[in-house]
Structure formats: C-alpha cells, structure tokens
Amino acid sequence: MKNKHLFTLASILAITLSLTSCVKTYNINDYNHVGVENFKLNRFREKDITPIKKVETILESTQYFNGVHSDNFNDLGNLNYYSDLDNNSPNGYGVQFGPTNKITNKEKSFADTGILSRLFDGYTFCDGGGVYRRIQIDADEELGGFNMKLPKELDITRSAGSNFANDYFAINMRGATNFSDSGAHWLKPAVIDFSFDFYTRTETGEYEMHSFIVEDVEIKADAGDRHYSDEDNAYVFLGFYADVLNDHIKSRIVGIGFHFDVVNNPTSIDVDDPDYNPEVDVDEFDPSMHEFNLFLYEYFLPFQTWY
Amino acid sequence: MLEFIKRNGSFIGFLFMEVLALVAINLGDFNEIWTILGFIGALLLIPYLVFFFDKRERLSLLLFSIPLVLYSVFISFSRFSFANYNWFTIIISLIGGLSFFFAGASLKKCKTFNIETALLIFFGALAFITTISFIVTFANYGFFYRGLSSSNVIYYDGEMFSLYSLSLWVSQITNANMMNSDFAIMYALVLSSCLPGLLFISPKMHLKRFVLFAIFGGLGLLIILLSPKYYAIAIFVLAMLFAIYVRFAKPNRVGRIVLNTIALVTLVVFAIVFLIFLLNSQSSPSFNGIKSFIQNNTILNFLFNENGFAQTFKPVLDFTSTNYGFQNGGWLGFLFGSTQSYGGTGSFIFDVMTEGGFFALVSIIVFVVFTYISLQRYLKKNKDSMHVKIIIICFLATFFVFSLINYQSFPYMTVNYYVSFATFPITLVALFFIGYTFTTKKDYPEIVFEDESVSSKKQENITGEVTNSNDDANPTNSDTSSGVDISILDEIEEENIDEK
Structure with a gap:
C-alpha cells in the first residue's frame, strides 16, 4: 500500500517535470549593446545545428518575391511597406501585417525559443526598441547567420496546395554597417546572396542542410526613418511560397536557418542620394574598416499544421 | 428553515471548505466563478446569522463590518471600476469580500463546522498549486535562481525578462505562465504560516495533524528559502517569534500593552507620514511652502524625497491627487479613485487608494484596526485549539504585511491581467478567517436549539x-x-x- 502511494507521488513528479523544458538563460549583456561602437558585439554567434551534408538550390526569379523590387510576382510581392506591412506606421494605419501573420498566433511554442523568439514576435520593423528588437547576423562562413531547432516539426509535403495564401517563408530585414549613423544611408546598396536553410534528419539521426539561395539582391544599409517611402527603402521583405520546397525536401523539417554572402560590399558613397550632405565630414569612411551586417526583424513561417 | 439548517449544516460547511480550496487553487484565474460559489454559500448560511446569534452579538458584528461594507462600496462603485469593469465584475467585487466575511462569521456558529479541517483543506489546496508551480519553476531556472543570477535574463516572445522577477505558475492544466515572482512567493509565505502553529501541537499525541501542517508549512518555507526572497524570510521569522512569545512567555498584561503601544504608534506614524507625503506631492502652488521646507532640511528631504520608498510612492500620490489635473479626477480622483490603474503600486494600501480613493483607504485601515482588536480577543477568549488560533493569526498577519510592502496587481508578465486587491483570492480567504475570528468584548450565551444536540450526535457518528x-x-x-x-x-x- 505504501509503495502505491510512493508510486503515485513519483508519477506526479515525473509528469510535472516532463511537462517543462529547460529554459535557456542569457546574460543581460548578450547582444544588447547600444551604439555603433558596439556594432560587432551584437553579432549573433550561436548555432544549434551542425549539419553533415549540405545541398544547395538556387531559386529562379519567378520562385521568390522581394517586397522592395517587386516583379509583379504575386500578392505578397506587391505589398506596400507604408500601408500594408508596417504596423508602426506613424499615422496609425496599415493592416497589422506582423501581428496578424506571426507564427506565434498559430504555434505558441515559438514564443519560447530564447532570444530567437525576437524573430517571431510580430515586430516587422524597428519600433524604436533598437537592439532589443532584432537579430544581427554577419557573413562569417562558420559563425555567421543563425540556425535553430524548431519547437515543432513541419511536414511540407502533406499540405501542399492547401491554404496557399498563407503558406510562405519570408524574412523582413534591413542592411546595416558600423559606419556612423548619419552617413550610412549614403552608401550604395550592397549586393547579397541570401540563403534560407532548412534542416532534416537522416536515418542515422544526423542533420542535413538544404539551402535555398536567392542571388544578387540589392539591399541598402540603414536608412533610419526613411523607410516610409517605398522607393527608398532599406528594408527587404524576402520570401517564397512553401511549395517551392516540395521537389527538394521529402522528410520533415526539424530546423531552420538563414545566412548570407556578400557579393558586392558597399564601397562608395552615393553622391546622387537626395540626402547627401557634402559638408558633413565623411573622411572617416574607410570600407575596409567597416562591415556589412543584416538586422533580421521577423521570420514568417507557414500556418500549416505543425507536428 | 431551522429544520433545513439542522439537516444540512454540515453539508453547507463542507461546501464552503470546498470553495476555500477552489479559491486557493484558482485554476484558470476564474476569480468570478469561485466568488459566486462563495456568494451562494454565504446565502445558504444566512439562517445562522438570523437564528444562532444573540441580538447584541449580531449588532456588534454588523458594527464591525461597517468599514468593510464601506470599503466594498467605495472600491466597487469607484470611478476606476466604472471606467474599467463591466457591471458583472463590479457586482462580483462588491459581494465577494462581504460574502466570505459573513460566511466565516456564520460558520463559527455551525456546530458541525470544524475550523481545523477548513484550515487543512485550504492550506492543502494552496500547497498543491504552489508546490507544482515551484517544481516547474525550479526545473526551469534552477534552485536559488533569484539570488545567484541577478544579471541573467530569459526571452519570451521577443521580450526580455529578468530572471530575478520571474516564477512560473501553473494557472492552466497544460500551461505554466510567467508570473511576477513576488506574487508567487506571497503564496509560499502564506503557506509557511502553518509552521508557527506546530509549536502548539504535540507530535506524540497528534502525529497526523502535526505532520500535515509541517508538510504544508515546510513546503512554503522551503520554496521561500530556495528562491530566495529575503523579506519574505524576515516576515516568516517575525511570525515565528510571535508564536514563540505566545508559547513560552505566556501573554500577560505588560506584553499586551507593549504590543498595543507599538501598533498604535505605527498607526499614528503612518498617518502623519501619509499626510506629509500627500502634501509634499501636490503640484498646486499653495503647497510650495511646505514643499520647500522639506527640501531645505537635509533629514526631511531624505525621508520624503530622496529614498527609494519615497520615490516609489510619491508618484502614486501625485497620480491620484491634483498633480495629474482634473482630466484624471483631481481631488475627485483623490477622494473617489482614479479612472486608470497606476500600473501596480507595489502595496495594497496604494492600490486601494488609486482604485477606490481616499475613503476606501480610510475604510480598510479602520477595518484592519478592528481586525487587530478582534484577533486579540480571539486569541484570549476563543475555545479553539491554540495551534488553530496561531495559524490563523499568522496567516492574516503575513498576508497583510507582505501585501503592504509588496502587492503586485499585475501577476503575469506576458498577459496584461489586472488583479484588484478586492477580488484577489487570498484576500477573500483572509476575510473568511477574519469573519470566523470575530469575537465580541462581552461573552454572549450560546444559542442552542433543543434538537441541535441530537442532530450533532448523529453527526458525530x-x-x-x-x-x-x-x-x-x-x-x-x-x-x-x-x-x-x-x-x-x-x-x-x-x-x-x-x-x-
């Protein structure tokens, strides 16, 4: 009889403990340094997954959309930054794109993914929270970019064709340099190869990486508050519909990632820029001293069934 | 009617014990439902008020409850309530505390109601929810997480939270929400008030009740120590010292006079300090004289402007009085409450102030004073076992003292959910016990109906x-x-x- 009680108690304890997962804690200074001088300290340098095999697929221009340089590809590609995407519009309108389409509306577990939950919180733009809103990645071959294990798995093949309008992967981001704030937007746009990474498991339990690359995208560095005009926008809303993956990935996606390569670093000042002010001292500008990073704000994931 | 009471007295008592347990667990934060259950229980108990109270005793109970009634009216029909609540919530807030108070007073007259069982059920339920929640918390953050890692943070939904201020609370079956740890530790502290009662239980003779109270109280204390929260420990130590004093020094006239003097001086000092704070936080130029006088005196300036306590509470008084102008009520807001919440003042006194205004504040202070006097009589005169008395007194004392210095009206970190002190579950339970411990100065004869003894004998079986x-x-x-x-x-x- 006594053993029975003990067993019940142990079961309750075991169930309670198994309900929880150990939360990742950070130091308050990790990735939260304010100011251009601390630019490099904020680079995200953690990776969950080390793949044993990499497969690369280069997307054709008809397969992805880019919110800035829209080629009339589809509805998402035609989004207007000012009225459709930006929930922080100073005039208070817009369709609340971020808050209504963030993945945490569908899967609450994405809110509990540590610092990377900044990518799923619905803040599509910098809202003044600065360093507390973004994930900053650089182009380093080993440590650049980010990847993470997903709290739930995604079976892309199961729901192909259904609920098409919401089934896309997209990231909203902007370029940034550690050139001084006032002058950064005079830089000519950088040319970047973006890579959306997806991780699957092999039969032996190791990770396999499938990269989907979008080549030669122009992105400006840090336009401050000037992103409210569509023509002159430092933000890039880049993505593709989920069925693009169907031909390439046959098993469940257990992890995602994102990284980039700089094809053409911004090396000169754009004197044609309407805001260019020759009186401001630009002597400090030396391309070799400065690096180009990406500020990631929101990663939109498909609203399909997650397992 | 009398037949009904005789037949169902123990059932109603049992029902109310269940209400206490449900209120303590408060699963899903359905305050309103448990309050309604308590209200129904109180309605069923009205016959006890009518038939089992001596006329003079009933009158003095009603006099005792006047400040509570006023407080409930001021806090429920305040400008804050009309601006933020619907009618349903206002009514719940009005009847909640009163129901529990009168139910406690009535159940005292119910012969089949056993206060010790009620305590065990309440603390058992509280221990259940608190322990599970803190197992989840410690599994996630580790032991001593509040003390060891002051610069550690976690992220949830993109927001950064200091680990120091967090606990996880199982408010739904499948989900643990991030709760303000000060709020969660209040539960543990209340639970630990079982321990002082152990001084009055002989483990040889009453092993089971000793073990049960030791487990409940021990869990509470363990949680406080493992978190740790220093002034919760301090409050627990004070409660323990009080129990040791009662146990070994045997309260006498001198002790009582000293205790009463301390209480009186505290109250007077509080009133004076409050008045000065109030005058010092006025923006109207007619108060400039007293403000500059305080600023020019080094000691007064430190006491009323410079220290952390002043800086915490001065804005609250600013907020509720003229500083925010008449759009937020002005003096009207000061007297009858502001229309907005201040966003958590950190003390129930100031919460009551912002919600219900100055009149509600005065009412609850008068009620606390009445309670203090009543508890003294209860300790001296009531026939309950000593450990029951001490546990109830320690429970009320720890709860009110902790709420005085650290009541968090926004318990959850990620959900904007306001818990008014008037509808807070533990407040309701506290009012129940205040009602139960209500003791008059004179002894009145117990009213026993002839059949009562027969029915209670049946109950015994x-x-x-x-x-x-x-x-x-x-x-x-x-x-x-x-x-x-x-x-x-x-x-x-x-x-x-x-x-x-």
Whole structure:
C-alpha cells in the first residue's frame, strides 16, 4: 500500500517535470549593446545545428518575391511597406501585417525559443526598441547567420496546395554597417546572396542542410526613418511560397536557418542620394574598416499544421 | 428553515471548505466563478446569522463590518471600476469580500463546522498549486535562481525578462505562465504560516495533524528559502517569534500593552507620514511652502524625497491627487479613485487608494484596526485549539504585511491581467478567517436549539468528534479535538493495518 502511494507521488513528479523544458538563460549583456561602437558585439554567434551534408538550390526569379523590387510576382510581392506591412506606421494605419501573420498566433511554442523568439514576435520593423528588437547576423562562413531547432516539426509535403495564401517563408530585414549613423544611408546598396536553410534528419539521426539561395539582391544599409517611402527603402521583405520546397525536401523539417554572402560590399558613397550632405565630414569612411551586417526583424513561417 | 439548517449544516460547511480550496487553487484565474460559489454559500448560511446569534452579538458584528461594507462600496462603485469593469465584475467585487466575511462569521456558529479541517483543506489546496508551480519553476531556472543570477535574463516572445522577477505558475492544466515572482512567493509565505502553529501541537499525541501542517508549512518555507526572497524570510521569522512569545512567555498584561503601544504608534506614524507625503506631492502652488521646507532640511528631504520608498510612492500620490489635473479626477480622483490603474503600486494600501480613493483607504485601515482588536480577543477568549488560533493569526498577519510592502496587481508578465486587491483570492480567504475570528468584548450565551444536540450526535457518528475546544497539553481532552479530516485518516490507517 505504501509503495502505491510512493508510486503515485513519483508519477506526479515525473509528469510535472516532463511537462517543462529547460529554459535557456542569457546574460543581460548578450547582444544588447547600444551604439555603433558596439556594432560587432551584437553579432549573433550561436548555432544549434551542425549539419553533415549540405545541398544547395538556387531559386529562379519567378520562385521568390522581394517586397522592395517587386516583379509583379504575386500578392505578397506587391505589398506596400507604408500601408500594408508596417504596423508602426506613424499615422496609425496599415493592416497589422506582423501581428496578424506571426507564427506565434498559430504555434505558441515559438514564443519560447530564447532570444530567437525576437524573430517571431510580430515586430516587422524597428519600433524604436533598437537592439532589443532584432537579430544581427554577419557573413562569417562558420559563425555567421543563425540556425535553430524548431519547437515543432513541419511536414511540407502533406499540405501542399492547401491554404496557399498563407503558406510562405519570408524574412523582413534591413542592411546595416558600423559606419556612423548619419552617413550610412549614403552608401550604395550592397549586393547579397541570401540563403534560407532548412534542416532534416537522416536515418542515422544526423542533420542535413538544404539551402535555398536567392542571388544578387540589392539591399541598402540603414536608412533610419526613411523607410516610409517605398522607393527608398532599406528594408527587404524576402520570401517564397512553401511549395517551392516540395521537389527538394521529402522528410520533415526539424530546423531552420538563414545566412548570407556578400557579393558586392558597399564601397562608395552615393553622391546622387537626395540626402547627401557634402559638408558633413565623411573622411572617416574607410570600407575596409567597416562591415556589412543584416538586422533580421521577423521570420514568417507557414500556418500549416505543425507536428 | 431551522429544520433545513439542522439537516444540512454540515453539508453547507463542507461546501464552503470546498470553495476555500477552489479559491486557493484558482485554476484558470476564474476569480468570478469561485466568488459566486462563495456568494451562494454565504446565502445558504444566512439562517445562522438570523437564528444562532444573540441580538447584541449580531449588532456588534454588523458594527464591525461597517468599514468593510464601506470599503466594498467605495472600491466597487469607484470611478476606476466604472471606467474599467463591466457591471458583472463590479457586482462580483462588491459581494465577494462581504460574502466570505459573513460566511466565516456564520460558520463559527455551525456546530458541525470544524475550523481545523477548513484550515487543512485550504492550506492543502494552496500547497498543491504552489508546490507544482515551484517544481516547474525550479526545473526551469534552477534552485536559488533569484539570488545567484541577478544579471541573467530569459526571452519570451521577443521580450526580455529578468530572471530575478520571474516564477512560473501553473494557472492552466497544460500551461505554466510567467508570473511576477513576488506574487508567487506571497503564496509560499502564506503557506509557511502553518509552521508557527506546530509549536502548539504535540507530535506524540497528534502525529497526523502535526505532520500535515509541517508538510504544508515546510513546503512554503522551503520554496521561500530556495528562491530566495529575503523579506519574505524576515516576515516568516517575525511570525515565528510571535508564536514563540505566545508559547513560552505566556501573554500577560505588560506584553499586551507593549504590543498595543507599538501598533498604535505605527498607526499614528503612518498617518502623519501619509499626510506629509500627500502634501509634499501636490503640484498646486499653495503647497510650495511646505514643499520647500522639506527640501531645505537635509533629514526631511531624505525621508520624503530622496529614498527609494519615497520615490516609489510619491508618484502614486501625485497620480491620484491634483498633480495629474482634473482630466484624471483631481481631488475627485483623490477622494473617489482614479479612472486608470497606476500600473501596480507595489502595496495594497496604494492600490486601494488609486482604485477606490481616499475613503476606501480610510475604510480598510479602520477595518484592519478592528481586525487587530478582534484577533486579540480571539486569541484570549476563543475555545479553539491554540495551534488553530496561531495559524490563523499568522496567516492574516503575513498576508497583510507582505501585501503592504509588496502587492503586485499585475501577476503575469506576458498577459496584461489586472488583479484588484478586492477580488484577489487570498484576500477573500483572509476575510473568511477574519469573519470566523470575530469575537465580541462581552461573552454572549450560546444559542442552542433543543434538537441541535441530537442532530450533532448523529453527526458525530458520521464524521467524528464535533467540538474542538481544548488544550493540547491536556491529554484527557485531546481526542475530542480531532476534526473531520483527521478521523477519516484514522479510519484509513486502521484499514491499512487490517490489510497487513
């Protein structure tokens, strides 16, 4: 009889403990340094997954959309930054794109993914929270970019064709340099190869990486508050519909990632820029001293069934 | 009607114990539902107020409850309530505290109601939810997480939270929400108030109740120590010292005078300090004289402007009085409450102030003073076992003292959910016990109906002994103090022995 009680108690304890997962804690200074001088300290340098095999697929221009340089590809590609995407519009309108389409509306577990939950919180733009809103990645071959294990798995093949309008992967981001704030937007746009990474498991339990690359995208560095005009926008809303993956990935996606390569670093000042002010001292500008990073704000994931 | 009470008295008592347990667990934060249950229980108990109270005793109970009634009216029909709540919530807030208070007072007259069982059920439920929640918390953050890692943070939904201020609370079956740890530790502290009662229970004679109270209180204390929260520990130590004083020094006239003097001086100092704070936080130029006088004096300036306490509470007074102008109420807001919440003042006194205004504040302070006097009489005159008295007094004291210095009206970190002190579950339970401990200055004869003795004898056969009026030190009477719960445990143990 006594053993029975003990067993019940142990079961309750075991169930309670198994309900929880150990939360990742950070130091308050990790990735939260304010100011251009601390630019490099904020680079995200953690990776969950080390793949044993990499497969690369280069997307054709008809397969992805880019919110800035829209080629009339589809509805998402035609989004207007000012009225459709930006929930922080100073005039208070817009369709609340971020808050209504963030993945945490569908899967609450994405809110509990540590610092990377900044990518799923619905803040599509910098809202003044600065360093507390973004994930900053650089182009380093080993440590650049980010990847993470997903709290739930995604079976892309199961729901192909259904609920098409919401089934896309997209990231909203902007370029940034550690050139001084006032002058950064005079830089000519950088040319970047973006890579959306997806991780699957092999039969032996190791990770396999499938990269989907979008080549030669122009992105400006840090336009401050000037992103409210569509023509002159430092933000890039880049993505593709989920069925693009169907031909390439046959098993469940257990992890995602994102990284980039700089094809053409911004090396000169754009004197044609309407805001260019020759009186401001630009002597400090030396391309070799400065690096180009990406500020990631929101990663939109498909609203399909997650397992 | 009388027939009905006689037949169902124990049932209503039992129902109310369940309400206490449900209120303590408060699963899903359905305050309103538990409050309605308590209201129904209180309605069923009205006959006790009518038939079992001496006329003069009932009058003095009603006089005692006047400040509580005023407080409930001011806090429910305040500008804050009309601006933020619907009618349903306003009514719930009005009837909630009053129901629990009068139910407690009525159940005292119910012969089949055993206060010790009620305490065990309440603390059992509280221990259940608090322990599970803190197991989840410690599994996630580790032991001593509040003390060791002051610069550690976690992220949830993109937001950064200091680990120091966090606990996880199982408010839904499948989900643990991030809760303000000060709020969660209040539960643990209240739970630990079982421990002072152990000084009055002989483990040899009443092993089971000793073990139960030790487990409940021990869990509470363990949680406070493992978190750790220093001034919760300090409050617990004070409660323990009080119990040690009562146990070993045997309260006498001198002790009582010293205690009363301390209480009176505290109240007067509080009133004066409050008045100065109030005048010092006015923006109107007519108060500039007193403000500059305070600023020019180094000591006064430190006391009323410079220290952390002043800086925390001055804005609240600014907020509720003229500083925010008449759009937020001005003096109207000061007297009858502001229309907005200040966003958590950190003390129930100031929460009441912003919600219900100055009149609500005065009412609750008068009620607390009344309670203090009533509790003294209860400790001196009531026939309950000593450990029950001490546990109830320590529970009320720890709860009110902790709420005074650290009541968090926004318990959850990620959900914007406001818990008013008036509808807070533990407040309701506290009011129940205040009602139960209500003791008049004079003794009035107990009203016993003829059939009562017969029906209570029947009850004895079902639930065990009914009366619980004795001292643990007296072995001859010890058996009569065992409550409903205990006797059931006895039976279970006997069965176990039989099986073996």
